[in-house]
Amino acid sequence: MTLPQTRSAETPVAGTLALEGFLPYRLARAAEIISRQFATLYRERHGLTRPEWRTLATIGQFNRITATEIGTHSSMHKTKVSRAIRALEERKWITRQVDQTDRRVEHIELTREGRIHYRDLVTLARSYEARLVEMLGETGAAELEAGISAIETRIERS
């Protein structure tokens, strides 16, 4: 697959918008390319979906955490988190225990097996990120990070 090009057959029409130059489209497309590429790795290697990967990454990062906190930290809707947690629990990669002082809350931790997979995922993630930076070049990667930082700090979320 190649970059979306202006069709060879016809010329763009005046008074129009060039989709391939429109920043939100380009950003969405770039993110999707990277996301899919990385997802292929953890899907093939661990059989995880994207929500499951994010959930596992968050649990591993904090060792003991609640579902709501996972959602906040990984920018996922609570139903996505809930379903990912259930899937990871069924694989016996995590356990939950109800908080005794507030029984609405469940604390989630990795099992021994979960920790093994998490460590491997961290390695996978680091190596993919390194490969990505290498492909983009130091300059390109730095610019991308700076641009993303601008979004993170300057855009108010809906």
Next chain:
Amino acid sequence: MTLPQTRSAETPVAGTLALEGFLPYRLARAAEIISRQFATLYRERHGLTRPEWRTLATIGQFNRITATEIGTHSSMHKTKVSRAIRALEERKWITRQVDQTDRRVEHIELTREGRIHYRDLVTLARSYEARLVEMLGETGAAELEAGISAIETRIERS
């Protein structure tokens, strides 16, 4: 909603990956924020979904185009395009006519009504993009574009 923070309650654990610093995650998140923000505009104003917006934008850009070309240009799966085309046709924003020399192919054009909405969408898109660049600052926006360009030119798509 605020940026995902390291939880105040606990400190990150050693040997882990910080999701909030992981480039693919940050990129996906940034794209989603922008995408949602812009989608709110065209959804509220024209009642379009994301695939419909991309499809309409592509048809308007080329004036006369086929479904396959729309998919290539807008990076969308052919079923997504097919369904978006049907929805736009039901609104009478587009028409299709079968190519007489190759009857597999359909040429799609905007109707008068479709063109009216398209022009408004172009204005909406340009003003959102301008607002976005303003929020990011000239530097931030330029860096973001450069980073995206690096992805577009250096990453081979799956």
Next chain:
DNA sequence: GCATAACAGTCGCAGTCGCAACAATTAAGG
């Protein structure tokens, strides 16, 4: 000319998504 492959677009289906509603529990206000 005929069989086979390639291609355009559609559709059925199973999986995923987010919203709204929900049960269970705790917090807040009088």
Next chain:
DNA sequence: CCTTAATTGTTGCGACTGCGACTGTTATGC
């Protein structure tokens, strides 16, 4: 207390998604 509001996590549901199979058509190779 006791009522009402807020919070945590789950679930039902309708909408959306991509895959593979399909129809109809054109291109290719013998």
